[in-house]
Amino acid sequence: MNYKKLRADNTSPSRRSHAPLSRKPLSNVKKRQSSISDFSKLVKTASEVSAPTYEADRCFNNMPLSNSLKRNLAAKGYVKPSQIQDETLESLLAGKDLIGIANTGSGKTAAFLIPVIERLIKLPKANTALVVVPTRELALQIEEEFKFLANHMNLHCASFIGGTNINRDLRQARQNNHVIIATPGRLRDLVNQRALSLKAFELLILDEFDRMLDMGFVKEIRSIVKDMTGRVQTMLFSATLEPSQKGIIQEIVVNPEVVKVNDGESTNSQIDEDIIHVPEGADKMDMLIEMVSDSGFSKVLLFTETKRWADKVCKQLNQSGVKADAIHGNKSQNYRNAALLKFKNGGIQVLVATDVASRGIDVNDVTHVINYQLPLTYQSYIHRVGRTGRAGRSGKAYTFVN
Numbered sequence: 001m002n003y004k005k006l007r008a009d010n011t012s013p014s015r016r017s018h019a020p021l022s023r024k025p026l027s028n029v030k031k032r033q034s035s036i037s038d039f040s041k042l043v044k045t046a047s048e049v050s051a052p053t054y055e056a057d058r059c060f061n062n063m064p065l066s067n068s069l070k071r072n073l074a075a076k077g078y079v080k081p082s083q084i085q086d087e088t089l090e091s092l093l094a095g096k097d098l099i100g101i102a103n104t105g106s107g108k109t110a111a112f113l114i115p116v117i118e119r120l121i122k123l124p125k126a127n128t129a130l131v132v133v134p135t136r137e138l139a140l141q142i143e144e145e146f147k148f149l150a151n152h153m154n155l156h157c158a159s160f161i162g163g164t165n166i167n168r169d170l171r172q173a174r175q176n177n178h179v180i181i182a183t184p185g186r187l188r189d190l191v192n193q194r195a196l197s198l199k200a201f202e203l204l205i206l207d208e209f210d211r212m213l214d215m216g217f218v219k220e221i222r223s224i225v226k227d228m229t230g231r232v233q234t235m236l237f238s239a240t241l242e243p244s245q246k247g248i249i250q251e252i253v254v255n256p257e258v259v260k261v262n263d264g265e266s267t268n269s270q271i272d273e274d275i276i277h278v279p280e281g282a283d284k285m286d287m288l289i290e291m292v293s294d295s296g297f298s299k300v301l302l303f304t305e306t307k308r309w310a311d312k313v314c315k316q317l318n319q320s321g322v323k324a325d326a327i328h329g330n331k332s333q334n335y336r337n338a339a340l341l342k343f344k345n346g347g348i349q350v351l352v353a354t355d356v357a358s359r360g361i362d363v364n365d366v367t368h369v370i371n372y373q374l375p376l377t378y379q380s381y382i383h384r385v386g387r388t389g390r391a392g393r394s395g396k397a398y399t400f401v402n
Helices: 003-008 067-075 083-093 108-122 136-149 166-173 184-192 209-214 218-227 243-252 284-292 307-319 333-345 378-385
Strands: 098-101 129-132 157-160 179-182 203-206 233-238 257-260 271-277 300-303 324-327 350-353 368-371 395-401
Touching (some): 067 108, 083 257, 098 108, 108 136, 129 218, 136 157, 136 333, 184 218, 203 218, 209 218, 209 233, 209 243, 209 378, 218 243, 233 243, 284 307, 284 368, 307 350, 378 395
Parallel strands (some): 098 233, 098 257, 129 203, 203 233, 271 395, 300 350, 300 368, 324 350, 368 395
16 A cells, blocks of 8 residues: 555545545644744655765774774674764864764764774773763663673673662662763762762763753753863764754853754655644544554654553554554653564564653664654654654654644
């Protein structure tokens, strides 16, 4: 079934007796709030989607890196650097501060881990780098990437996130860790209980900085920066860049290199985006089930605005025969990890998520992102849609509009 053709023809399959699917520009949609009143400017159609064009003119083997790191990069299948990796390496190795504007899936995790590991190979000092991230899932993804890239180097990292045993974290924080990865809340707990001092850390990496601001971590970020009296380098990565962020960014970085892989205002160029209008009287859930029944929707990340809706949608999908699971703030960390693993391995077709729970989902082969409910802000939309079209692949994103 060619769902896109059906949608463009304004007809729907006859398997279910609901009103036909139709498309409606977001500019005609009743506003939910002023922040998305011109939401349509973010939505691209297939004709506007361009294939990835960037290809580095050098390989990792030709870059100024240690042989042990080159071997691990090759073992992971990394041959050429992505744009953000290629354009930032020398500056970061030279110790310069960095502002990197890049969408998710651009390779930014390796962009900061590679120079950090290279530094540690030469000077394996405990508590060298602190990586601060907005969510638990992202912390665990970065830890996994570090362990692979630093394999057989006797370098150690630890991740500290909410929802896990604080006593275990207290013990681990006092061990010999070269890199600490943490969410702001758990990091503050460890500092307050004197299990961890930030004074010794030389490198600060703030990943998905825009999302941390959205989640209200401004105070925590300022406190971290203030406590890192030994800080000599800061790397700040963000998918979006707004004038309102300028003040706090100036507090954090000094004469930074600014590398923009995207403009900080729109989604990846290789993502095809479209609107699904729900006609009056139609059943949106029926439309969703019909949509994901197409064989092309093999790995779908679906967003809802609330935890209650995530559970409701997940339940209805499973009842219809579509294998699905849900992650949100009320799920335990172990449950969320297990659901994400099933999604990665193909055990489920659809992963239903809220915005916060979805951060850090690093799955390169997500075929579709579906906004079952409209996001409240441009930034949320960019981050949601950025879960597909990763690592040079094309992707599709659909937004349901009532």
